[in-house]
Amino acid sequence: xxxxxxADGPNAIMxxxxxxxxxxxxxxxxxxxxxxxxxxxxxxxxxxxxxDAEAIIAGLDKVAAEYEAEGVPENWDLxxxxxxxxARLAELIGPVAGRLHTAxxxxxxxxxxxxxxxxxxxxxxxxxxxxxxxxxxxxADEHADSIMPGFTHLQTAQPVTLGHHLMAYYEMVSRDVxxxxxxxxxxxxxxxxxxxxxxxxxxxxxxxxxxxLGFDAPTRNSLDAVSDRDFALDFLTVASQCAxxxxxxxxxxxxxxxxxxxxxxxxxxxxTGSSIMPQKKNPDAAELVRGHAGRIIGCQTALMVTMKGxxxxxxxxxxxxxxxxxxxxxxxxxxxxxxxxxxxxxxxKTDRMRQAxxxxxxxxxxLADWLVREADxxxxxxxxxxxxxxxxxxxxxxxxxxxxxxxxxxxDARIDERVYTALSVEASVAARKSYxxxxxxxxxxxxxxxxxxxxxx
Numbered sequence: 001x002x003x004x005x006x007a008d009g010p011n012a013i014m015x016x017x018x019x020x021x022x023x024x025x026x027x028x029x030x031x032x033x034x035x036x037x038x039x040x041x042x043x044x045x046x047x048x049x050x051x052d053a054e055a056i057i058a059g060l061d062k063v064a065a066e067y068e069a070e071g072v073p074e075n076w077d078l079x080x081x082x083x084x085x086x087a088r089l090a091e092l093i094g095p096v097a098g099r100l101h102t103a104x105x106x107x108x109x110x111x112x113x114x115x116x117x118x119x120x121x122x123x124x125x126x127x128x129x130x131x132x133x134x135x136x137x138x139x140a141d142e143h144a145d146s147i148m149p150g151f152t153h154l155q156t157a158q159p160v161t162l163g164h165h166l167m168a169y170y171e172m173v174s175r176d177v178x179x180x181x182x183x184x185x186x187x188x189x190x191x192x193x194x195x196x197x198x199x200x201x202x203x204x205x206x207x208x209x210x211x212x213l214g215f216d217a218p219t220r221n222s223l224d225a226v227s228d229r230d231f232a233l234d235f236l237t238v239a240s241q242c243a244x245x246x247x248x249x250x251x252x253x254x255x256x257x258x259x260x261x262x263x264x265x266x267x268x269x270x271x272t273g274s275s276i277m278p279q280k281k282n283p284d285a286a287e288l289v290r291g292h293a294g295r296i297i298g299c300q301t302a303l304m305v306t307m308k309g310x311x312x313x314x315x316x317x318x319x320x321x322x323x324x325x326x327x328x329x330x331x332x333x334x335x336x337x338x339x340x341x342x343x344x345x346x347x348x349k350t351d352r353m354r355q356a357x358x359x360x361x362x363x364x365x366x367l368a369d370w371l372v373r374e375a376d377x378x379x380x381x382x383x384x385x386x387x388x389x390x391x392x393x394x395x396x397x398x399x400x401x402x403x404x405x406x407x408x409x410x411x412d413a414r415i416d417e418r419v420y421t422a423l424s425v426e427a428s429v430a431a432r433k434s435y436x437x438x439x440x441x442x443x444x445x446x447x448x449x450x451x452x453x454x455x456x457x
Contacts, residue, residue, distance in 0.1 A: 015077065018316075019079050019080070020080045021079060025071075025074070026322075032085065034112045037192070039099075040208075041205050045202075045205050052096050052099050055096050059092045082110065114322065118231055118232060121235065125239075126177060126184075129176060129242070133174065137170060137454065140164075140443065141163065141447045143163045146348065148165065148354065159362045159425040162348060162350065169245065169249050173242075180242075183231070183235055188216045190219060192206065194225040198223070206218035223312050224312075226314050236300035239328050250289040257286075263352060263353050267346065270338060289339060296328045303321055354425065362425060363423050365428075366427065366431065367382075367386045371386070371412075371415070388411045
């Protein structure tokens with residue numbers, strides 16, 4: 001490939017720093033597909049003969065079959081997947097293989113291959129997220145009435161239902177789905193035909209190759225097309241946000257599975273034991289999802305820093321664009337699968353959740369609301385009265401609803417027996433009927449909407 005321009009080939013250091021075949025071999029399927037589309041277009045435009053195009057396409061199919069069966073060979077002298085494929089094609093069909101690279105450069109070739117790869121990863125990620133959404137919806141439906149404490153500052157706040165809690169993550173994942181879909185729409189333009197940076201003098205048909213590869217249109221500026229990696233950054237940005245959501249859910253499972261909480265028993269298949277303590281059942285999969293979020297965010301940062309100061313058009317720095325995207329995509333797919341398995345297989349301890357809601361004085365706000373609504377007391381005063389009731393109940397080690405009417409009236413005489421209709425966790429949850437609230441009927445309505453969106457039936 002170094003041709004006649006240089007008297008000597010690369011030395012060992014240059015050979016090693018320059019070669020990308022160890023990682024960009026992952027693009028082989030996209031490279032074969034784009035090359036077939038390109039040569040078919042060259043034949044249609046009478047730039048190469050039909051016979052040569054047919055020979056090249058048949059040869060590319062043979063190369064693809066070899067890669068499928070044996071893997072991509074790593075010859076660092078060939079540098080990358082593009083030269084590796086072209087060299088093997090030449091071995092199979094002879095000099096006619098050299099016509100394949102007419103009217104293109106490795107710059108637009110790699111930009112096209114990489115876009116196709118990222119698009120495939122977006123589609124796979126969307127499929128995985130849909131399965132996670134279905135798992136969340138199914139478990140939320142199952143637990144629309146299961147009462148648990150809702151938290152702020154990791155302190156018991158108000159009672160909610162487990163179904164409501166799980167549907168909160170459905171909403172997060174729905175936003176991830178929307179962001180991935182938007183990123184896919186932005187990336188779906190074909191750089192092929194932009195050549196090195198300025199386009200080509202051959203009478204090519206870029207619309208034809210774009211259509212053949214499933215792109216919406218060709219890119220409009222050849223300089224931008226070969227130097228743009230926004231599509232990769234889009235993917236990493238959305239992947240980072242998605243990883244944050246998965247990490248938050250993973251953290252919930254880690255906390256809930258601990259003995260002080262005891263809200264959930266994790267699936268055996270996603271847990272590990274201890275090398276020294278036989279009683280341990282560690283939520284390692286959840287902890288690794290939590291940890292992998294940091295690595296995915298690091299991948300985003302790495303590519304941003306790589307791209308931040310590059311002038312137009314292509315620079316060799318951009319060879320480092322693929323490893324962080326490959327790493328993040330693999331980690332994200334794994335995290336999505338792990339969290340789907342956790343949601344599907346979790347054994348929620350609803351009795352323990354309900355008990356925690358009762359003992360955490362989660363209905364304190366309901367008492368304050370009752371005082372405002374039924375006794376016409378300003379909320380700030382009601383807040384103070386409720387605080388005194390909580391202090392009394394805490395001192396006695398009982399729930400608010402276990403305080404006698406006499407004890408409550410000793411705090412404020414305006415309290416009467418009707419207050420008990422507001423103090424149970426069931427009453428508290430049932431009262432939250434505002435749109436998007438935790439009342440079981442509201443949860444079921446949101447579950448029904450989600451089932452419709454996901455076509456779950």
